[in-house]
Amino acid sequence: GAVVSQHPSWVICKSGTSVKIECRSLDFQATTMFWYRQFPKQSLMLMATSNEGSKATYEQGVEKDKFLINHASLTLSTLTVTSAHPEDSSFYICSARVRTSGTNEQFFGPGTRLTVL
Amino acid sequence: AQSVAQPEDQVNVAEGNPLTVKCTYSVSGNPYLFWYVQYPNRGLQFLLKYITGDNLVKGSYGFEAEFNKSQTSFHLKKPSALVSDSALYFCAVFTGTASKLTFGTGTRLQVTL
16 A cells, blocks of 8 residues: 555656646545655755645745646656756655654655666 | 664675665654655666564665664665665655654665675
C-alpha cells in the first residue's frame, strides 16, 4: 500500500516550453502533497505544499508563476514548469501525506528527471 | 526552526561489517524522525521512523536506528552490511510546529567486497 506514482519518469524539452509532471497517490487519498527539487549530490529542497482544493504554499525563493501547482483531487497533483530554461533541469520528486495514527506519514514518488536543452 | 545534520558525506564499509550513518537534529518540541534511502535516479524509500516509545526502532532490510534524546541523535545502524545497501541515505525530522519534513544533506554509503 501507500504507492505514489509520477509521470513522466524523465522528460527532455526545449528551452521556452512548458512541462507538466503528474503525481498520483494510487491506493490512498492524500490530503497534502509536496513537491521537492533535488540537484545532483544534494538534498531535497521543498518547493511547495499543496492541499486539495486550495492554493499551494510556496517556499521562500520559489517562483509561483514559474512552478504552477494544481491539486485537483485527493489523488492527483500536477507541477507545471512554465517557460523552462536549462537551469530548471533537475530531479523533481513529489510526496503525498496520509494520516496514519496521527503521524502524518509521507510517501514519495519515484521522481521525474527534467532536462531542458 | 528545525534542522537535521548528517556530518558525513560518505561512509565506507566492508561487506559483513557493521555500519553506522550518523544523524543529529535540532527542534523545538517533540520530533518525529525518519530515515529514507535513495537509489540512483529513484525517489526516496522509507526505512524506518521514530514517533514515540522504544528508543530502538527496527525497520526495513535489517536496518535499525536509536533515538537518543539527550544527544539529539538518531543514528542509522545495521549489524552486517551488504553491497546492495550502497545508496544515499537521508535523515529527516518532522514536528507539528513546522508541519513539514526537513531533510539532512544525505550520506552516501559505499559497501565494498
